[in-house]
């Protein structure tokens with residue numbers, strides 16, 4: 458799949474952008490603070506209906522205006538459609554071929570993998586950031602994962618309300634949490650195992666080794682065991698839950714473990730953390746390709762600040778050889794060495810033009 462056109466209106470500092478993209482490699486060149494990352498953010502917004510930089514929708518709207526818009530034509534072998542996202546204040550409206558749709562009906566049409574230092578919280582932020590990365594990537598792959606995520610949110614809310622009020626229906630919500638939570642845990646650990654397989658043979662400068670693990674991971678086809686495990690965790694915490702008045706076990710609290718050369722990432726250098734993020738991004742793109750047979754679009758922000766020019770060029774060739782990639786850089790020279798046709802755009806003061 459690829460994004461054939463990109464239209465942005467009043468997104469960050471981008472006033473009016475209309476581009477015809479290449480199905481291969483697109484490079485956005487510009488000095489600092491000209492709008493490069495914002496272009497990629499706009500593409501991410503079209504894919505996921507949310508920004509990869511912030512959860513605060515109003516931050517996307519160009520100062521002095523009231524609505525930001527991002528849209529484009531997505532082409533895949535099966536179909537072609539126009540996707541659009543309007544952000545007004547705290548609200549967003551999603552559309553497919555001009556018709557407003559619910560988020561659940563919007564999802565699954567266009568997928569991106571993003572590397573940007575703005576995403577480093579996946580590596581060094583909270584467990585919530587890591588879960589979000591895994592849940593969104595797995596959700597992009599499997600509609601059933603998205604449904605489970607929604608069902609789990611609902612059951613968790615109801616169970617927390619029952620704990621809050623001391624309601625008698627707690628037992629029923631506990632059963633619900635166990636059944637949905639166990640399935641979600643199983644699918645999450647299945648997805649993380651696929652990621653781990655790709656990490657093993659994937660990107661790693663100087664042969665550095667990365668690992669990701671979902672906890673608890675009880676192995677493949679372990680759903681009955683997951684159910685038993687979650688039931689035991691909840692019963693062990695029953696007293697604490699009555700005190701805390703909320704659910705203290707389940708996928709909403711599970712850790713996702715990341716390691717560089719066998720060590721947790723909190724002691725890693727910032728260069729190592731960036732490399733791990735890049736490795737995770739590439740692994741998630743590869744999992745997507747293997748599971749769906751289609752390539753998601755690769756977004757690489759400031760790649761040449763991460764890699765030397767030769768490696769940056771080689772990586773661009775790899776991701777754009779049979780798929781679409783959008784890459785930003787402050788330095789144009791290295792792009793000329795890439796052995797693929799490149800469509801170059803200049804980004805300056807919130808304007809983007811084909812070079």
Ligand SMILES: Nc1ncnc2c1ncn2[C@@H]1O[C@H](COP(=O)(O)OP(=O)(O)OP(=O)(O)O)[C@@H](O)[C@H]1O
Pocket residue numbers: 468469470487488489490491492493494495496515516517518519520787
């Ligand atoms: N809501 C907004 N309204 C107007 N301008 C904004 C808004 N949000 C961010 N900006 C500005 O948009 C500009 C472009 O930001 P962006 O992060 O896209 O730059 P960049 O080209 O990626 O820079 P760098 O090379 O430093 O990463 C910045 O000057 C930023 O302050």
Ligand SMILES: [Mg+2]
Pocket residue numbers: 493494495758759
């Ligand atoms: Mg930037």
